[in-house]
Amino acid sequence: MVRTVGRSCMVMIAGMLAIASLASAEDQPPAEEVLNSPIPTTVLVRVVAHGSLVLGREVGGARVTITDLATGRILATGVQQGEAGDQNQIMRTPRLMEEPRYSSRPSASFSATLDLDRPTLVEISAEGPLAYPAAAQRASKTVLLIPGHDLTNDGIVLHLYGYIVQIEAPTPGEPLIAKEDVTLRASIRTLSGSPVRPHGDWDSRKMHIYGEVVIGDRVVERLQMFHVGLQSSFEAPFFVPLPKDAPDGVTLRVIAADPASGNFGMGQAKYPVLSERLRPKKTP
Structure with a gap:
């Protein structure tokens, strides 16, 4: 009698496990x-x-x-x-x-x-x-x-690849007076904003940094630019041409080139040229 009851219990438990397994399988999505x-x-x-x-x-x-x-x-x-x-x-x-x-x-x-x-x-x-x-x-x-x-x-x-080159002086768009000695100044940074300067991680001594005076589509003068005290500023002097030589004004361009790294950058701005007789009056 004891053996019969024991076997019946085992059969019932096995059946319940099988039913539970089937229910669990039905709850789960297909493998696919x-x-x-x-x-x-x-x-x-x-x-x-x-x-x-x-x-x-x-x-x-x-x-x-x-x-x-x-x-x-x-x-x-x-x-x-x-x-x-x-x-x-x-x-x-x-x-x-x-x-x-x-x-x-x-x-x-x-x-x-x-x-x-x-x-x-x-x-x-x-x-x-x-x-x-x-x-x-x-x-x-x-x-x-x-x-x-x-x-x-x-x-x-x-x-x-490249550089951020910004012309700081003369102020872009301001009139230039013929025959005046003007200083071209520009800042040069990497695209992440890091300053370019001598002896730094981004060493300007290993780069070609220069300015150009452009009339129409022709470069009339190339300017060697030098680092000045500030972290990433470079300057070069130039003479403003006569209005008859630049009736549509001049374009100032600054180039920063590092062929070794493949980084190149350019900044430029256009300026009207006025006769020295038409010098704007200074406001008090």
């Missing part, structure tokens, strides 16, 4: 549906000035766009925000190839979480610095994203 469900995948992008720091809030950051190449659909877009990064860590600290360069200390980045249901080939593009449209550059990379495989640490790094 699970395998094809979108998986949140984080993509971090960092836009840097080539050979310099990260484009942060000081220069307005950079706009980043992630586009599905197969469909042309924009998956994410936004502005990189944050700091330019630690100069010592980025510029002076030796590291192995796989060690992070930009994320070892806080620095600007753009991050997006995409719901991917398949390996997706995307174009990641960046444009900046946004606060200096005259110096803005664009770069892009094609990257294969795999669902569930996040890109973090330094992330996808996009390098923008």
